[in-house]
Amino acid sequence: MRLLKRTLQIIALGLITAMVVGGSVGYWFITKSHPQIEGTLQVKGVQARVEIVRDTMGIPHIYAANQDDLFFAQGYVQAQDRLWQMDYNRHIGRGTLSEMFGAATIKEDRFLRTMGLARAARLDLAALTADETRVLDAYARGVNAFIETHRDNLPIEYTILGITPAPWVPLDTLVWAKVMAYNLGGNYDAELLRQSLIEKFGEAKARELMLPYPAAGPFIIPPEAKEFTTHNRQFTTDGSEWRMANGEFNSIGNPDLNALADLHATLGMRGPEIGSNDWVIDGTKSTTGKPILASDQHLGIQMPSVWYQVGLHCAPQNDACPYNVAGVTFPGVPGVVVGHNDRIAWGVTNVGPDVQDLFIEEFNPQNPNQSKFNGKWEDIHIAEEPIKVKNVISETLKVQVTRHGPIMTPVLAGVTKPVALQWTALRERSHVLGSVLMINRAKNWEQFRAALKLWDAPSQNFVYADVDGNIGYQMPGNVPIRTKGTGAVPVSGAGEYEWTGYIPFDELPFVFNPPTHFIATANNAVVPPSYKYWITQDWSAPYRQQRIVDLLNAKDKLSVNDIAAIQADVYSIPLAQLQKYVSALKPEGFLQERAMEYVKKWDGRLTTDNIGGTIVEVTYQRLARNLYGPKFGDDQLLRAYLGTGDDSRRATLSLLDNPKSDWWGATGRDELVKKSFAEAVDYLGSQYGDAPVEWRWGRLHTATFNHPLGSVQPLDRIFNAGPIGVPGGVNTVFATSLRSNAPYASRSITSQRQIIDVMNFDNSVHVDTTGQSGQAFHKHFSDQVLLWRDVRYTTFAFTRAAVEKSREGALVLLPSPIAP
Numbered sequence: 136m137r138l139l140k141r142t143l144q145i146i147a148l149g150l151i152t153a154m155v156v157g158g159s160v161g162y163w164f165i166t167k168s169h170p171q172i173e174g175t176l177q178v179k180g181v182q183a184r185v186e187i188v189r190d191t192m193g194i195p196h197i198y199a200a201n202q203d204d205l206f207f208a209q210g211y212v213q214a215q216d217r218l219w220q221m222d223y224n225r226h227i228g229r230g231t232l233s234e235m236f237g238a239a240t241i242k243e244d245r246f247l248r249t250m251g252l253a254r255a256a257r258l259d260l261a262a263l264t265a266d267e268t269r270v271l272d273a274y275a276r277g278v279n280a281f282i283e284t285h286r287d288n289l290p291i292e293y294t295i296l297g298i299t300p301a302p303w304v305p306l307d308t309l310v311w312a313k314v315m316a317y318n319l320g321g322n323y324d325a326e327l328l329r330q331s332l333i334e335k336f337g338e339a340k341a342r343e344l345m346l347p348y349p350a351a352g353p354f355i356i357p358p359e360a361k362e363f364t365t366h367n368r369q370f371t372t373d374g375s376e377w378r379m380a381n382g383e384f385n386s387i388g389n390p391d392l393n394a395l396a397d398l399h400a401t402l403g404m405r406g407p408e409i410g411s412n413d414w415v416i417d418g419t420k421s422t423t424g425k426p427i428l429a430s431d432q433h434l435g436i437q438m439p440s441v442w443y444q445v446g447l448h449c450a451p452q453n454d455a456c457p458y459n460v461a462g463v464t465f466p467g468v469p470g471v472v473v474g475h476n477d478r479i480a481w482g483v484t485n486v487g488p489d490v491q492d493l494f495i496e497e498f499n500p501q502n503p504n505q506s507k508f509n510g511k512w513e514d515i516h517i518a519e520e521p522i523k524v525k526n527v528i529s530e531t532l533k534v535q536v537t538r539h540g541p542i543m544t545p546v547l548a549g550v551t552k553p554v555a556l557q558w559t560a561l562r563e564r565s566h567v568l569g570s571v572l573m574i575n576r577a578k579n580w581e582q583f584r585a586a587l588k589l590w591d592a593p594s595q596n597f598v599y600a601d602v603d604g605n606i607g608y609q610m611p612g613n614v615p616i617r618t619k620g621t622g623a624v625p626v627s628g629a630g631e632y633e634w635t636g637y638i639p640f641d642e643l644p645f646v647f648n649p650p651t652h653f654i655a656t657a658n659n660a661v662v663p664p665s666y667k668y669w670i671t672q673d674w675s676a677p678y679r680q681q682r683i684v685d686l687l688n689a690k691d692k693l694s695v696n697d698i699a700a701i702q703a704d705v706y707s708i709p710l711a712q713l714q715k716y717v718s719a720l721k722p723e724g725f726l727q728e729r730a731m732e733y734v735k736k737w738d739g740r741l742t743t744d745n746i747g748g749t750i751v752e753v754t755y756q757r758l759a760r761n762l763y764g765p766k767f768g769d770d771q772l773l774r775a776y777l778g779t780g781d782d783s784r785r786a787t788l789s790l791l792d793n794p795k796s797d798w799w800g801a802t803g804r805d806e807l808v809k810k811s812f813a814e815a816v817d818y819l820g821s822q823y824g825d826a827p828v829e830w831r832w833g834r835l836h837t838a839t840f841n842h843p844l845g846s847v848q849p850l851d852r853i854f855n856a857g858p859i860g861v862p863g864g865v866n867t868v869f870a871t872s873l874r875s876n877a878p879y880a881s882r883s884i885t886s887q888r889q890i891i892d893v894m895n896f897d898n899s900v901h902v903d904t905t906g907q908s909g910q911a912f913h914k915h916f917s918d919q920v921l922l923w924r925d926v927r928y929t930t931f932a933f934t935r936a937a938v939e940k941s942r943e944g945a946l947v948l949l950p951s952p953i954a955p
Contacts, residue, residue: 170215172944185948190941193907193915196446210277217466217909219292228310248520252313262564271305274469278303316560319593323491360649363666388551392775407780408872410658411484422694425894426600430482434886438840439909480891486594489671490559494539494628509630559613560592587611596656607647676781678708678866703926704868711739743833758811833860838881856917897937900928
């Protein structure tokens with residue numbers, strides 16, 4: 136990426152010089168692509184009058200007389216606001232970033248093309264239903280209508296890079312669906328880490344570093360809500376799930392997990408602590424007498440926001456045009472992914488099931504394009520993937536694809552054996568778009584569940600509410616059933632560890648109107664160990680879920696404001712546990728004594744102005760290195776392990792309760808905690824001054840919303856927002872994960888928040904991370920950043936009357952006259 140940064144710096148200097156010299160002309164040049172939101176346009180492709188009413192936050196509410204025009208207009212407005220982001224996203228999905236950025240991104244393209252997200256999306260395209268095809272075609276026509284009529288005033292990113300957008304096609308939507316499936320899918324990188332830890336420490340010690348989920352929960356569907364017992368268990372957990380068939384571990388080399396993590400970070404994907412919260416309460420627990428549903432997704436920090444807010448309204452609503460729905464979707468994707476219609480509401484969090492397995496293939500020494508399966512050699516498919524640099528072919532990859540998937544070895548640094556990736560999103564044809572559209576039209580629980588039968592990847596925790604007062608939960612998705620093992624480590628591809636199918640939909644976890652009167656999810660274990668099927672062993676830590684459940688139980692009845700307070704909660708259960716051990720220390724010296732005063736009076740909340748939590752968090756960071764460093768030796772493996780977040784924090788807290796563990800070494804637990812506290816105080820004193828009052832969490836813990844072109848100065852001043860001090864941290868409900876080294880900047884965040892009042896949809900509220908627009912210097916480019924940080928909301932109007940009251944502009948699209 137260094138070449139890219141140098142190129143951008145040269146372009147940026149020229150751009151800024153032109154702006155300074157040109158003054159108002161330069162400003163006009165950058166802002167000329169801002170969207171028209173008022174007046175009337177004749178647009179080729181529209182069949183009838185379409186009204187696009189923008190509210191005071193710039194959110195479009197689209198009113199169309201037919202379905203084709205509705206999705207055409209959605210494509211048009213998303214292109215108005217986010218065209219460059221949509222273009223950038225599809226280049227990720229297609230693995231064609233080098234066509235946009237040049238040779239600097241060849242490594243990323245090789246990885247993406249080897250995995251084959253676009254190859255799988257092309258197969259999905261061929262399997263689309265007529266309705267899915269019709270929606271994607273209409274949406275693409277809307278995007279292209281905007282592109283064709285605005286080639287002279289495209290977003291400034293195109294001028295900087297010297298490129299123009301190609302026409303939008305349905306495949307571009309589907310490749311982004313694959314990217315999000317990969318972003319939220321699991322868990323081959325956990326297999327690589329587990330394998331590395333086993334080879335370093337042995338199986339027993341590796342298990343202490345990657346702990347199983349607590350047998351006592353908490354669970355999304357606890358026993359008091361619904362029992363999951365069976366006498367027909369489909370797997371065993373006697374320890375063999377970590378072993379190969381012969382009881383040995385087959386070495387695959389020395390995977391460079393940090394290189395893989397860095398590549399993911401460059402692409403804005405698959406970072407640690409990616410997850411979400413959602414919960415729903417029924418009318419007996421709400422002040423309105425009807426359900427209230429909350430949903431917030433935790434994804435990588437970026438500019439513009441990963442989400443796009445929209446209202447889609449058929450006017451009139453009928454069988455031919457049944458949509459009346461509002462919420463958020465991804466730029467480039469029609470419909471609404473998270474939100475509500477006039478009858479139901481839904482939210483999602485990531486399940487994170489184990490849907491990826493690495494298979495170690497044996498190649499034929501006489502023919503490198505054959506692999507062994509069930510004792511016979513079988514041909515390997517060769518997929519040719521030409522990589523273009525600025526539209527000129529520079530190389531053509533020849534990707535080997537076995538029955539288990541693509542051989543990833545060439546793009547996994549340090550892996551020396553041929554390893555194939557088997558993943559549901561590559562293996563099966565997806566109809567997740569059809570599922571989204573059916574959810575948008577659903578009127579009740581039965582129709583909602585019917586829609587989720589089509590939701591294959593990524594598997595999500597769906598919470599549900601409807602105007603009749605019902606609440607529910609459903610886990611959908613293709614979750615494999617294995618003949619042997621649980622996919623914990625790479626296994627032989629010779630035929631012993633095959634997938635035999637997927638958990639049947641009707642046997643996937645669900646609950647309807649539970650006696651608990653609420654359902655909460657936070658990427659934690661869905662069901663107790665008594666559940667019949669294996670889902671995963673890599674659940675997120677239980678802390679967020681426990682905190683949400685505690686807060687939901689704290690009051691008999693909850694209002695929208697009470698729900699907002701839960702979304703704002705920054706109490707850290709794991710740091711509060713560590714606080715007990717730090718508080719027991721006897722400080723040495725004046726500065727440690729002052730610091731200890733703040734530690735002892737800390738209330739466990741990571742607010743931006745707190746000081747005690749800052750000291751405890753920095754102590755944890757030093758403790759983790761002091762505890763594991765001497766045993767790991769290899770700093771690369773230690774960095775990879777600590778970078779997982781949940782695994783290392785849970786293991787550390789567990790060891791704190793076990794002072795006799797040999798992980799503490801000769802130093803012992805108490806001395807190591809003392810040493811770590813002293814190092815934390817020294818670090819904070821050297822970096823932020825010797826007055827602890829200056830050690831506020833918001834000084835260390837910041838959020839910068841980075842644009843892909845904002846990595847160099849002075850483009851960062853144009854495209855980025857921040858840095859700003861932010862509250863929260865790892866395992867808090869207000870999730871702002873942090874890097875495991877100074878200055879503790881956020882790497883994933885709560886990417887949007889919704890609270891849906893089923894009693895009155897116009898009383899629902901929302902906040903995004905940045906703003907509705909993706910265009911620099913637009914009034915809605917970053918107008919929600921401080922709202923997001925402070926957990927303030929804007930009303931998300933739904934009915935036409937409420938939308939009109941908050942109207943900022945109204946654009947009418949009319950059919951273009953037919954040329955004579």
